Amino acid sequence: METAESADRYLQELLLDPDPVMAAVLERSDAAHLPQIAVSPLQGAFLSILARSVKAGRILEIGALGGYSTVWLARALPENGVVVSLEIDPKAAQTVRANAAASGVADKVRVLEGPAAETLADMTERGEAPFDFVFIDADKTGYPAYLDFAVALARKGALIVADNVVRKGEIANSNSSDAMVVAVRTYLEKARAHPRLQTSVIQTVGVKGHDGFAISLVG
Numbered sequence: 001m002e003t004a005e006s007a008d009r010y011l012q013e014l015l016l017d018p019d020p021v022m023a024a025v026l027e028r029s030d031a032a033h034l035p036q037i038a039v040s041p042l043q044g045a046f047l048s049i050l051a052r053s054v055k056a057g058r059i060l061e062i063g064a065l066g067g068y069s070t071v072w073l074a075r076a077l078p079e080n081g082v083v084v085s086l087e088i089d090p091k092a093a094q095t096v097r098a099n100a101a102a103s104g105v106a107d108k109v110r111v112l113e114g115p116a117a118e119t120l121a122d123m124t125e126r127g128e129a130p131f132d133f134v135f136i137d138a139d140k141t142g143y144p145a146y147l148d149f150a151v152a153l154a155r156k157g158a159l160i161v162a163d164n165v166v167r168k169g170e171i172a173n174s175n176s177s178d179a180m181v182v183a184v185r186t187y188l189e190k191a192r193a194h195p196r197l198q199t200s201v202i203q204t205v206g207v208k209g210h211d212g213f214a215i216s217l218v219g
């Protein structure tokens with residue numbers, strides 16, 4: 001019987017060109033012993049399409065790991081575009097820089113090392129120029145705070161995308177004691193109540209299991 005995973009593999013082969021550059025990004029992340037929790041190739045392409053659809057020139061990424069999604073997003077940028085990528089783990093941040101350089105997008109990737117909440121507070125205080133696209137993919141318990149920063153740092157018409165918001169369906173469990181589920185539920189409730197946001201969630205299945213992306217349009 002075909003499965004969500006085999007469908008994912010078929011769709012990847014059908015829709016995406018073989019991509020030795022992105023494969024090498026994953027190899028470098030593996031060599032650095034980073035966990036294999038990057039977005040899938042189809043999800044990377046999905047993020048790229050979303051970023052291009054809002055003509056993103058400035059992208060904020062919260063949670064970079066080895067830079068797989070970072071490189072996908074950097075490739076979606078026009079010349080002079082930038083991805084500002086926040087990462088707490090110095091080894092991961094170093095891998096992002098190496099991957100950006102090896103992928104030919106070093107000039108488009110700025111990695112800011114440290115706890116994202118602190119970096120975002122600094123950026124907000126400094127009056128950072130607005131972002132067109134925000135990808136939230138770091139510690140789930142930080143998501144509610146990241147949403148506030150993302151809205152504050154986004155331009156009107158920007159998209160805010162958050163990964164892993166379905167959590168094998170546990171998101172529907174209002175009694176969950178899992179701190180990540182509770183935090184993601186709070187994120188979605190905040191997004192729903194925010195007067196500037198229109199939000200939906202697309203559940204995802206495939207090589208990354210059952211999860212989902214929240215997508216908010218900033219009005």
Ligand SMILES: C[S@@+](CC[C@H](N)C(=O)[O-])C[C@H]1O[C@@H](n2cnc3c(N)ncnc32)[C@H](O)[C@@H]1O
Nearest residue numbers: 038039063065068069087088115116137138139
């Ligand atoms: C799921 S991985 C990111 C995957 C990456 N976006 C991709 O798809 O290629 C989550 C990353 O968030 C980072 N992270 C966790 N807590 C963080 C924090 N408080 N501030 C910044 N980064 C954090 C982790 O070190 C990890 O590299």
